[in-house]
Amino acid sequence: MKRAAVLWLLPVLWWPALSPAAPARPDPEAGTVMYRHTTPDGNIAISATLSQQAIFAGYQVLDHNGRVLKEVAPAPPEAQARRRQELAQRQQAERQARQDEELRRLYAGPEDAVRARERQVDALELKIGYARNTLVQLENKRDEEIRNAARAERAGRDVPDGTREAIERYNRQIADTREEMAAHHQDIEAVRAQYEPIIERLRQLEAGGRSSPTP
Known part of the structure; x- marks a missing residue:
């Protein structure tokens, strides 16, 4: 028996959007251009911007020749927890905004x-x-x-x-x-x-x- 199709949209709690932490930029005086860290799966990642993952794991600051200029220890557990919570809240707020936009389009x-x-x-x-x-x-x-x-x-x-x-x-x-x-x-x-x-x-x-x- 064919059942009637019904619309299902679940609401989520509204969280105020939080601005993401600005990525750290290279130090022009030291000529740094890259950041290197170890990923959770053991691989080495190198990027021109400082990611959340690198902050959590600890990272090395490299110059344009690949020489290590500075090593930064992993972020403290409380800082990692705070950053993850901020990220989760921001993502939840973005999902809520998309759902609100869809609701306004439908009704x-x-x-x-x-x-x-x-x-x-x-x-x-x-x-x-x-x-x-x-x-x-x-x-x-x-x-x-x-x-x-x-x-x-x-x-x-x-x-x-x-x-x-x-x-x-x-x-x-x-x-x-x-x-x-x-x-x-x-x-x-x-x-x-x-x-x-x-x-x-x-x-x-x-x-x-x-x-x-x-x-």
Whole structure:
């Protein structure tokens, strides 16, 4: 059975964007141009800019001839932890910004998202209505076959094979229809749960926009 496709966007906590630490530049007086450090996998990396990885691992400052001008010890554990936390927060803020941009592209505002949610719910409820009507018809047909079987038994006759098969067929169709209805009900709950954080985030963005000072 083909299930209704539903949109899923999970919100993440908003963190203020943090400016990355500016990379260290060569000392013009010493003529340094390169930085060398050992990577976690044991390889030697040489770069013209000082990377976070080099700061964490410790590095050598080289001149243009490759001579070592200075050796710098690894950053203290607390500094490494602080830098990693800043990087994680900045990356999280960038992900949130991209998701916010996508939300604004998809929805004009929270009311627009509410309408989109209700359209999906209405479509699923319509399918439930169709399935409910089908269920009533199947149950009526099965009950008629059951009455036919009962009349045959009261008359002392064997229940015809066609009647037994019809009863079994209708029972299978009834079970399938009930399963379909249950699946649609689950889809409705899923749609509401999935739109809840979307609508809430759009409300936050709208409130933030209203509170922003006019330039």
